[in-house]
Amino acid sequence: MESIFQKVDCAQCKLSGVCLSRGLQPDEIKQFERIVKRKRPVKEDQFLFRQEDHSQSLYVVKSGSFRSFIWDIEGGEQTIGFYLPGDLVGLDALQTTDRHHCSVVALETSSVCEIPLQQLNDLAGTIPRLRIQLLRMIGEQIVSDQNNIVLLGNRTAIEKVATFLLVLSQRYYALGYSGKEFNLSMPRHDIANYLGLSLETLSRQLGFLIKHGAISVKHRGVQISDMRLLMSIVEPATTKRFTYAM
Amino acid sequence: MESIFQKVDCAQCKLSGVCLSRGLQPDEIKQFERIVKRKRPVKEDQFLFRQEDHSQSLYVVKSGSFRSFIWDIEGGEQTIGFYLPGDLVGLDALQTTDRHHCSVVALETSSVCEIPLQQLNDLAGTIPRLRIQLLRMIGEQIVSDQNNIVLLGNRTAIEKVATFLLVLSQRYYALGYSGKEFNLSMPRHDIANYLGLSLETLSRQLGFLIKHGAISVKHRGVQISDMRLLMSIVEPATTKRFTYAM
DNA sequence: CGGACCTTTGACCGCGGTCAACCTATGTGG
DNA sequence: CCACATAGGTTGACCGCGGTCAAAGGTCCG
Known part of the structure; x- marks a missing residue:
């Protein structure tokens, strides 16, 4: 019976610049590694956790991508966010019920690092930098929600739609990818729901952007061909101050 | 020249059940009190802080109420949330820029307890319960945003509109007030903006609720007279689509 | 009182939702 | 290899919710 956990080596991890271990000293990283569990990969449509699950862990996306959403009474669902490598997942369970307030599913075969809350809290007591980094990542989540x-x-x-593409572009760019060309790991349905639009409206808006040469789309593949135009749509007032050299 | 700070006594505070000091031992509360600053009251329309301000503190609403909002490029503003006594304000500055991502203004003469971040972080190193309570309040903020x-x-x-009234009712009730009768401390304009509606639409929906006997409204005063009806509007499934006789 | 501000009410119309048909890509079995 | 099924995505026609513009109350201030 093999372990479901793989060896953890944060120092080697490409995501160390955005993860919880950011800014830690080598010996602190060693301590941190000890509480992290690498879980076996989560396949497409499998749940990382479900709404109402009791929770005792945070997760950091290691590879792949996830979607979080809330079921309402009638069975409808509202997508709350998409998570890429380096993103912190599970903060919704920090409140007093200790239960998750949303569900998170994998959009593709993905993996996460699991960080038990109890142990994280203990370790945060002895590593000030860890407390700071945890709060910073939380702050980013809050700003993103806002x-x-x-x-x-x-x-x-x-x-x-333009904002969605732009933000995704910036997130990929920050991860070291092109930023001008990327694959959407989520179906149109999820994007539309996330943006509070109908599927058809999303499709029409994408069509509009294609027609005007801002982007080109092939299935899940997106290429941004006129960044300036996209940005001028997002912020109608300013015809953009700084240009992107990606 | 009198001090702008008043004496802090968390043990006596009516909000100790919902504040950061919740669950702390008496000696821990004493330590906590030492880092808290009671600021002089903030008057209506005065800023607690402004977007882009450099931040070094969190705040807990002690009395009154606040509104947070984001300016967009064109000068328009989007209200993000309303804060009542016991609410934690300023989490948006935790991210890496250390700057506030939104502005917060008082809706009426209000007061806050200011908690310098640096000192909070230091104290959290020695008081595990404080770490837990901080994370819980953060979790509640995140769930609320979601x-x-x-x-x-x-x-x-x-x-x-029905959800807004219901949530407000529950928040007041949790604070020990009636929950069935309360005053809106914010003008219609802010509510509409918060809900992503026009002023006129909000007014019409309120009119609808009044006409059907769910609520009665006198200026800023709201009385909920048919809680069940309100709830059936919020969750159409539960009381299964009963028809409103217009 | 008069004037400023907040709120309500009315009339109109456009954005975006809904319903439906049509593509297109992938998969399955005869 | 093709008929067929299924799912995801696009396109078209229609129309209703809610935004916009405008004017008329209310309320509170001097």
């Missing part, structure tokens, strides 16, 4: 609120609250369909 | 995302993303105008 940006979503603005996006959903007072943006038109085309602004939503 | 609920807003669902609300803005796929709810109709009437569902948004």
Whole structure:
């Protein structure tokens, strides 16, 4: 019976610049590694956890991607966010119920590092830098959620779609990928739901962007051909100050 | 020249059950009190902090209420949330820029306890319960933001308004107030903006609720007279689509 | 009182949702 | 190898929710 956990080596990890271990000293990283569990890969459509599951861990995406969503009473679902490598998942279970408030499924075969909350909290007591980094990652999650609120609250369909593509581009770029050419790991349905749009409206807006030469799309593959145009749609006022050299 | 800070006594505070000091031992509370600053009251329309301000503190609402919002490029603003006594404010500055991502203004004369981040982080190193409580309050903020995302993303105008009233009712009730009768400390404009609606649509939906006997409204005063009806609007499934006689 | 501000009400119309048909890619079995 | 099925995605026609513009109350201030 083989272990479901693989060896953990944060020092070697390509994501060390964005993960919880960021900024730690070598000996602190060693301590941190000891509490991290590498779980066996999660296959497409498998749950990392389900809404109402009791939780005792945070997760950091190691490879692949995930989608989080909330079921409402009628069985409908609202997608809350998409998670790429380096993203912290599971913060919704920090509140007093200790239960997850949303579900998270893999969009493709993916892997995560699991960090038991109890042990993380203990270790945070002795490593100030870990406390700081944890709070920073939490802060980024909160800012990201707030940006979503603005996006959903007072943006038109085309602004939503352009923003979605731009943000995704920036996230991939930050991970060392092109930023101008990437694959959507999620189906149209999920994107539309995430943006508070119908499937058809999303498709039409993508069509609009293609027609005007901002992007080209082949199935899940997206290529951004006019970054400036995209950005001018996101922020109608300024015709953009700085240019992207990606 | 009098001090701008008043004496802090968390043990006596009515909000000790929901504040950061929750669950701490008496001696731990003493330590915690030492880092808390009671600021002089903030008057209506005064800023607790502004977007892009450099931040070194979290705040807990002591009395009154606040509104947070983000300016977009064109000068428009999107209200992100409303804060009542016991709520934690300022988490948006935890991320790597150390700057606030939104602005917070007082809706009425209000007061806060200020908790310098640096000292909070230091103290969290020696008080495990404080770490836990901090994370829990953060978790509640995240869950609340996620609920807003669902609300803005796929709810109709009437569902948004009913949900807003219901959530506010529950928050007041949790604070020991009636829950069936309360005053809105924010103008219609802010509510509408918060819900992603126009001022006029909000007014019409309120009119709808009044006409059907769910609530009565007198200026800022709201009285919930048919809680069940309100709830059936929020979750159409439970009381299964009964028809409103217009 | 008069004036500013907040809120309600009315009329109109456009964005985006809904329903439906049509593609296109992938898979399955005869 | 092709008929067929299925799922994901696009396109078209229609229309209703909710935004916009406009004017008319209310309420509170001096």
